[in-house]
Amino acid sequence: MSSLLSKSALPEEDQLFRLLRQLDLAPEASQRATAEALGISLGRLNSYLRAATEAGFVTKTTRPGPDRRQRFTYALTMRGAGEKLRLADRFLARKFAEYDALHAELTGTASGLVPIKYRSNLMENNLAPIPELYVSYESAQKLKIEAGELTSHDLTPRQICDLELLMNGGFNPLKGFLSEEDYNGVVENMRLASGALWPMPITLDVTEKFADTVEVGQDIALRDQEGVILATMTVTDKWEPNKAREAEKVFGADDSAHPAVNYLHNHAGKIYLGGPVTGIQQPVHYDFRARRDTPNELRAYFRKLGWRKVVAFQTRNPLHRAHQELTFRAAKEAQANLLIHPVVGLTKPGDVDHFTRVRCYEAVLDKYPASTTTMSLLNLAMRMAGPREAVWHGLIRANHGCTHFIVGRDHAGPGKNSAGEDFYGPYDAQELYRENQSEIGCEMVDFKHMVWVQERAQYEAIDEIEDKDKITILNISGTELRRRLAEGLEIPEWFSFPEVVKELRRTKPPRSKQGFTVFFTGFSGSGKSTIANALMVKLMEMGGRPVTLLDGDIVRKNLSSELGFSKEHRDLNIRRIGYVASEITKNGGIAICAPIAPYATTRRAVREDIEAFGAFIEVHVATSIEECERRDRKGLYKLAREGKIKEFTGISDPYDVPENAELVVETENVDVDNCAHQVILKLESMGLIAG
Numbered sequence: 001m002s003s004l005l006s007k008s009a010l011p012e013e014d015q016l017f018r019l020l021r022q023l024d025l026a027p028e029a030s031q032r033a034t035a036e037a038l039g040i041s042l043g044r045l046n047s048y049l050r051a052a053t054e055a056g057f058v059t060k061t062t063r064p065g066p067d068r069r070q071r072f073t074y075a076l077t078m079r080g081a082g083e084k085l086r087l088a089d090r091f092l093a094r095k096f097a098e099y100d101a102l103h104a105e106l107t108g109t110a111s112g113l114v115p116i117k118y119r120s121n122l123m124e125n126n127l128a129p130i131p132e133l134y135v136s137y138e139s140a141q142k143l144k145i146e147a148g149e150l151t152s153h154d155l156t157p158r159q160i161c162d163l164e165l166l167m168n169g170g171f172n173p174l175k176g177f178l179s180e181e182d183y184n185g186v187v188e189n190m191r192l193a194s195g196a197l198w199p200m201p202i203t204l205d206v207t208e209k210f211a212d213t214v215e216v217g218q219d220i221a222l223r224d225q226e227g228v229i230l231a232t233m234t235v236t237d238k239w240e241p242n243k244a245r246e247a248e249k250v251f252g253a254d255d256s257a258h259p260a261v262n263y264l265h266n267h268a269g270k271i272y273l274g275g276p277v278t279g280i281q282q283p284v285h286y287d288f289r290a291r292r293d294t295p296n297e298l299r300a301y302f303r304k305l306g307w308r309k310v311v312a313f314q315t316r317n318p319l320h321r322a323h324q325e326l327t328f329r330a331a332k333e334a335q336a337n338l339l340i341h342p343v344v345g346l347t348k349p350g351d352v353d354h355f356t357r358v359r360c361y362e363a364v365l366d367k368y369p370a371s372t373t374t375m376s377l378l379n380l381a382m383r384m385a386g387p388r389e390a391v392w393h394g395l396i397r398a399n400h401g402c403t404h405f406i407v408g409r410d411h412a413g414p415g416k417n418s419a420g421e422d423f424y425g426p427y428d429a430q431e432l433y434r435e436n437q438s439e440i441g442c443e444m445v446d447f448k449h450m451v452w453v454q455e456r457a458q459y460e461a462i463d464e465i466e467d468k469d470k471i472t473i474l475n476i477s478g479t480e481l482r483r484r485l486a487e488g489l490e491i492p493e494w495f496s497f498p499e500v501v502k503e504l505r506r507t508k509p510p511r512s513k514q515g516f517t518v519f520f521t522g523f524s525g526s527g528k529s530t531i532a533n534a535l536m537v538k539l540m541e542m543g544g545r546p547v548t549l550l551d552g553d554i555v556r557k558n559l560s561s562e563l564g565f566s567k568e569h570r571d572l573n574i575r576r577i578g579y580v581a582s583e584i585t586k587n588g589g590i591a592i593c594a595p596i597a598p599y600a601t602t603r604r605a606v607r608e609d610i611e612a613f614g615a616f617i618e619v620h621v622a623t624s625i626e627e628c629e630r631r632d633r634k635g636l637y638k639l640a641r642e643g644k645i646k647e648f649t650g651i652s653d654p655y656d657v658p659e660n661a662e663l664v665v666e667t668e669n670v671d672v673d674n675c676a677h678q679v680i681l682k683l684e685s686m687g688l689i690a691g
């Protein structure tokens with residue numbers, strides 16, 4: 001920017017800012033009106049406009065009409081819009097500094113409104129709005145059209161979350177995806193090039209192929225997964241990061257058992273692009289709209305209610321009684337109001353989905369006095385980075401106008417590493433937070449580990465209990481809770497609110513009411529279809545869940561009618577069956593699949609898809625190839641032996657014998673009913689059907 005300023009006759013920064021702002025507000029205005037609004041002469045405006053056009057901030061278009069004075073309109077270009085945002089920020093910072101100086105002169109004390117570098121101090125005060133990266137509605141409409149010509153990047157779900165918080169000020173002071181210099185500073189020592197504290201790399205990862213289509217200096221359009229444009233970005237940096245170093249420094253180990261390291265190596269693109277972002281519109285959310293607030297909306301809410309101190313509670317889990325107790329205490333201790341601020345972007349794989357969680361939060365919200373507590377949803381993509389994540393969460397909460405933040409034991413912990421040990425110590429997050437607290441601008445309230453004391457029938461902070469040997473402490477771990485839910489066992493009222501338990505049970509009914517898939521595999525003629533049909537009838541007799549049979553033959557007539565028997569086609573066929581079965585399982589039904597499915601890797605992939613939603617029971621119908629050939633019900637083996645059918649499984653094509661099937665069924669000298677019954681017994685033993 002400075003080079004542009006020095007080489008042309010642009011006005012000095014304040015004046016340029018006013019000019020860009022005026023053009024943004026009233027692009028259609030006559031030059032006279034614009035000059036008047038800016039308080040400058042027409043001649044001066046003309047020279048400014050010329051310089052701004054040369055610098056690429058403004059485009060001049062001719063418009064038809066008799067009035068010579070109204071011949072041209074001047075509109076902000078994408079670059080101009082970005083420049084305006086950057087100048088707005090500097091302008092505000094300068095004004096704050098002037099205010100501060102004046103305050104000190106008149107009162108003898110500094111106001112605390114220190115700009116730019118110490119911006120986090122400023123955030124302690126939620127009275128002022130926070131800078132956003134959005135342009136005005138009118139500019140956004142123009143940019144949307146202009147951006148049609150730009151190279152587009154389709155954002156991943158994680159990038160959409162990041163972009164939303166960049167644009168709405170949740171990631172202030174970031175003005176875009178990190179440049180290489182900022183990235184290196186953040187990875188190495190949690191600092192941006194400006195020196196500001198920032199612990200998490202917010203990067204735009206793309207494929208090598210896409211990166212090859214982008215030059216440094218170019219503007220690109222950032223679109224959501226439906227192709228809606230959300231922002232443009234001026235690419236200032238393009239580089240290949242050292243991902244192993246990023247994993248080590250940011251997440252503490254280059255170990256793919258860490259969800260963010262797994263993402264880094266197995267999902268993120270190879271190349272990073274960096275540069276300032278110009279916000280066009282927020283990502284669209286159709287769910288819980290009334291509960292989603294930008295930092296400025298929350299700040300305005302706090303201002304309106306006169307909440308000067310607000311303690312934020314971050315969570316990715318349903319709220320149980322212990323959480324309510326500790327949030328109460330935290331608010332009391334800080335003498336602050338309480339913001340329940342759950343993450344609804346991306347959390348740890350396997351967490352309770354956010355729809356269920358939000359219904360749970362809503363159910364407990366009226367257990368808090370209405371005048372002290374509110375709830376807002378945060379569309380953050382968590383990284384589970386423990387200590388660094390805690391610092392990041394604090395900065396984000398400060399941006400949202402909070403003054404205090406609860407940091408618990410093992411905050412944002414990723415679970416165990418591949419050696420079975422914790423990635424971080426239980427209080428590492430609190431320690432790192434404490435070290436950086438003054439810069440974060442949001443005071444830590446450390447988590448009290450609350451436990452239920454049976455004799456006194458109340459929650460108490462474990463570190464405050466003096467008679468530990470005389471009392472009974474009760475606790476239910478996350479794993480135990482999941483077990484009780486899965487098996488439909490009692491969850492006591494001291495542990496959770498009945499309303500919360502009801503919601504959790506609705507989403508996660510006991511196993512005997514959940515969907516599952518029975519996947520038969522074996523040679524042609526082994527008996528898969530026959531046993532599958534018998535099983536289907538038995539399950540239908542029991543009732544309760546819809547049963548769908550995806551038989552190999554039938555699927556090939558409908559879903560896969562264009563496919564042959566090459567490895568590629570067989571895999572595609574099985575993946576399709578797996579997809580349908582996973583949808584059935586997800587929605588609480590029973591899917592019975594009966595293809596040959598000769599390849600172990602494909603069976604494993606299908607298992608993974610389905611196990612995300614329910615149980616997968618692989619049944620190997622282990623009839624020998626000799627017996628299948630003897631049966632040759634369809635006469636196919638004869639044709640295969642004669643070479644009239646190519647690639648025939650077991651004759652001229654491979655079959656990987658399952659090694660870890662849940663059940664192996666022999667069919668020679670065993671009747672069909674018995675084979676099907678063996679499957680029923682297996683399902684009962686797994687708790688999938690009630691005995």
Ligand SMILES: Nc1ncnc2c1ncn2[C@@H]1O[C@H](COP(=O)(O)OS(=O)(=O)O)[C@@H](OP(=O)(O)O)[C@H]1O
Nearest residue numbers: 524525552565570573595596597598646647648649
């Ligand atoms: N080359 C070759 N190899 C194996 N099977 C063949 C072949 N050509 C036709 N058929 C008939 O197709 C049925 C197998 O289809 P699948 O969809 O189960 O096969 S696969 O899982 O995709 O490998 C299979 O049906 P089932 O007997 O019910 O298994 C055969 O009847």
Ligand SMILES: Nc1ncnc2c1ncn2[C@@H]1O[C@H](COP(=O)(O)OP(=O)(O)O)[C@@H](O)[C@H]1O
Nearest residue numbers: 523524525526527528529530633667670671672
């Ligand atoms: N115990 C058994 N289980 C299943 N099928 C059997 C059994 N014993 C004999 N069979 C016969 O084997 C043949 C298997 O055919 P099918 O079920 O179509 O196999 P696939 O679907 O594996 O190709 C049928 O004729 C069936 O009657």
